[in-house]
Amino acid sequence: MLPWENPYFVDPYYQENTIDSVTKCFDDAKEGLVCVMKRPDYLSEAPVAARLANDIPDVKLIVILRNPVKRAISAYYHYMLRNCLPLASPEHGLRQILDHAYDAQRYPAASWILDYGNYGEALARYDQYFEPDRMHVIIWEQFIKDQAIHLDALCRFLDVSQRGEQLIVHHREREGIYHLTRLRWLRFFDRLGMNHATNIFRRRVRHQSLISFSHRVDNRILRPILGNKRPDISRELEARLYDYYAADITRLEVRLGINLDPWRLTPTPS
Numbered sequence: 001m002l003p004w005e006n007p008y009f010v011d012p013y014y015q016e017n018t019i020d021s022v023t024k025c026f027d028d029a030k031e032g033l034v035c036v037m038k039r040p041d042y043l044s045e046a047p048v049a050a051r052l053a054n055d056i057p058d059v060k061l062i063v064i065l066r067n068p069v070k071r072a073i074s075a076y077y078h079y080m081l082r083n084c085l086p087l088a089s090p091e092h093g094l095r096q097i098l099d100h101a102y103d104a105q106r107y108p109a110a111s112w113i114l115d116y117g118n119y120g121e122a123l124a125r126y127d128q129y130f131e132p133d134r135m136h137v138i139i140w141e142q143f144i145k146d147q148a149i150h151l152d153a154l155c156r157f158l159d160v161s162q163r164g165e166q167l168i169v170h171h172r173e174r175e176g177i178y179h180l181t182r183l184r185w186l187r188f189f190d191r192l193g194m195n196h197a198t199n200i201f202r203r204r205v206r207h208q209s210l211i212s213f214s215h216r217v218d219n220r221i222l223r224p225i226l227g228n229k230r231p232d233i234s235r236e237l238e239a240r241l242y243d244y245y246a247a248d249i250t251r252l253e254v255r256l257g258i259n260l261d262p263w264r265l266t267p268t269p270s
Contacts, residue, residue, distance in 0.1 A: 002026075005039045009048045009055075019055045034158050036062070044116040046125065053129035060158065061130065066140035067263050068117030068249070069241045073233070075113045077176040083187050083194075084109035087180060090233055098240055114244060120251030127255075137256060178230040182222045189214030239265055 007013045008022050022037075029035035042048045043063060052059055076094055079085045085093060085107055094113075096102055102110040126135060136157040143150045155161070177183055193210035205211065242265040253260050 002035065002037045006037060009042060009051045010045050014051060034160055041116065044122045049125045049129050059134065061135045063135060063137045064140055065119050065137065068119065068245045072113050072117050072241060074176055075116065077178060079109040079113065081177055081183055081186060083190050087184060087187060089180065090231060091237060094237060098244065117245055118248045120248040120255055123255055141262060175228065178228055179226045181226055182218055185222060186214050186218055
């Protein structure tokens with residue numbers, strides 16, 4: 001796995017660079033090893049499927065999907081940390097996003113939070129350009145429960161001899177930052193330390209020392225005092241989020257030929 005992501009196939013980089021900016025990333029790959037590049041937004045950004053098919057028609061695509069509601073909530077905190085959304089509790093902020101209340105030009109990330117979980121719609125775009133044998137889709141929750149089977153299938157897809165039983169994935173969910181006071185502190189230094197271009201993809205670090213300082217204070221002082229409990233969302237808001245994704249989950253079930261009931265809202269006990 002390459003340690004960095006390459007944004008070449010999304011705007012505005014596609015218009016400004018050549019495919020060489022991608023291929024050179026693999027120049028140092030060791031012979032005999034399969035080298036993989038990750039870029040989550042390639043799945044849901046509409047122009048990417050056609051661009052990949054045009055520039056790398058024989059590419060093999062690995063798609064890892066997780067519960068879209070849980071992904072949306074995690075994305076909400078991520079974009080809030082990066083000053084891409086107003087600071088607000090998820091109960092308020094996610095309602096604003098569902099109601100399309102945020103200005104789309106000022107806060108483009110608001111639409112990504114929901115759109116990037118429409119996996120069935122995204123895969124349908126790729127199906128226009130790639131045969132099924134060019135894509136391998138993994139449901140994350142199923143993968144964690146039975147790694148050997150899924151790793152074995154992945155190895156067959158990549159045409160490598162390593163058996164899944166000999167591989168171990170150490171799963172530790174990446175923890176976000178959920179306390180609003182901690183977020184407020186980190187956002188302040190993010191504004192000072194980052195170059196906040198109009199286009200979010202143009203953001204660059206200006207003062208790494210400020211960013212590092214803010215995270216050291218957060219880890220050593222704020223976190224031990226404030227903790228990091230993720231706030232619960234109301235049942236009503238949870239239902240709205242699951243309802244938003246209901247049709248796309250059904251579409252994905254048809255596409256993959258599997259049951260995704262665990263991604264649906266569990267009924268409230270009577």
